[in-house]
Amino acid sequence: MITIFQKNADELSVSFPYTPERVKRIKKITGRRWDPKSKCWLVPNTSGSQSQLMHEFQDEEIIWDSMTLEKTKDEKALEVQAADSNNTLTHLKKQLTLKGYTSKTIKAYLGQVKRFLEYANKDTQALDKQDVEQYMYVLLHDQENSHSYVNQTLSAIKFFFQFVLKHKPLTYEIPRPKKENKLPEVLNNEEVIAVLSKVSNHKHKAILYLVYSSGLRVGEVVRLKVENIDAQRMMIHIKQGKGRNDRYTILSEVALKVLRKYAAMEKPTDWLFPGGKENSFLTERSVQKVFSKACQEANIKKRASVHTLRHSFATHLLEGGTDLRYIQELLGHKSSKTTEIYTHVSSKSLRKIQSPLDRLLEE
Structure with a gap:
């Protein structure tokens, strides 16, 4: 269980029973710091940080203090923005379905775009290349996500820009992270x-x-x-x-x-x-x-x-x-x-190669 409450006007206090996995997740939050006196984690009290917390601990029970959620003077504007985001995601789901994407891909793309919209925190029609680039930087540098995860995010946002927002393909100009050359794990x-x-x-x-x-x-x-x-x-x-x-x-x-x-x-x-x-x-x-x-x-x-x-x-x-x-x-x-x-992981050909150490000792 993750407990979050407002420490002060600028920071949120985040506490949970210790596990290495939870610490690894909280360290992905931009601007986070450990408070040894209160024995809790402190993160910036912004909508962006709240979105990151929701993403990182999506499989956990999160208890929010009633005063924690960020308030603004114009709550009506926030409601309009939330409705805009929901309508946008509904339109995105429709376009993905019409294009014949699988249910698994649709779910993944919807999640990626939803997190991007929560991070950008602005009207969808005002989104531009700079918003995407900044989000990619946060995913790679601050949150240390894998390159494959970031590539999927970029693919989802690119689809979103092209088929939902009807923008020019801004994301085509954004470089993709270099594909990681990882070998599969194999059991003998x-x-x-x-x-x-x-x-x-x-x-x-x-x-x-x-x-x-x-x-x-x-x-x-x-x-x-x-x-x-x-x-x-x-x-x-x-x-x-x-x-x-x-x-x-x-x-x-x-x-x-x-x-x-x-x-x-x-x-x-x-x-x-x-x-x-x-x-x-x-x-x-x-x-x-x-x-x-x-x-x-x-x-x-x-x-x-x-x-x-x-x-x-x-x-x-x-x-x-x-x-x-x-x-x-x-x-x-x-x-x-x-x-x-x-x-590259098969030992079939490698077994035929003799190590020079073995050859030296045999001689």
Whole structure:
């Protein structure tokens, strides 16, 4: 729980039970400082800081003191501005839907633009290139967000300027952060077995077996329907995956046995992995929690997520001699360059290279 109240006219007091993650988040707030006397964090009492706090602690319960929220003399103007922002976001959602964006992308873009509008705190028609540049600087320098996050923000704002505000493409002149050259985290064979062995729930076990054995994204596995499993052809039909593309991927015999055991007990009829609500599928967050718990119990030290199983699937296929072109098809990558990243984490070729130290000692 995060408690926020007005320390004075210029500062807000922010307190919470200590965790390293919360401290990391509060340090992203522009102008924040630690007050050792009061044993709390102090941040500027501005709408921009309030927006940052709401963003950084969006998954926490926030208790605001009734006098904390910034007041202005012209409250009517604030109400008009809030209505303008809501109407703008509604228009943005409509345009994204008309352009055929996925629900996941629509949600992400709406969140990015909403945070930008809260930071800029001005009439939408008055927004310009300088507002975008300043916001990009805050995201990169002050909040230390990843380059991929900032790039997604810029894409959302660019769409917003072009299709909602009908402005000239101002954001085309704004440089994008250089793409980070990060290699995917991969679990070795023993680590995969260790993680899978720690899952006892039949439903959860079937999910993780399918993710690893078929190279599925977490959003794809939770959206599988019973009809997507072709046991005769030993294939899985992924419908409308990332980029609204259909594809087929392999179905493991071992995974099929685990899946049949689960199906015999739960008897799913529509969604293969139904959620708690009627006519819904299991949430991605639930799968992530299951995987994280299994990793802890398996004593995995690597920073792994469910997506790590997909990376491991591709890497292990490559190390087993599968052609890169087939791996590209199974993963559903549009470009072969995306799949080629696994050549950098595969030990297949590197194992053939002898270290000069080994050669010296042998001589």
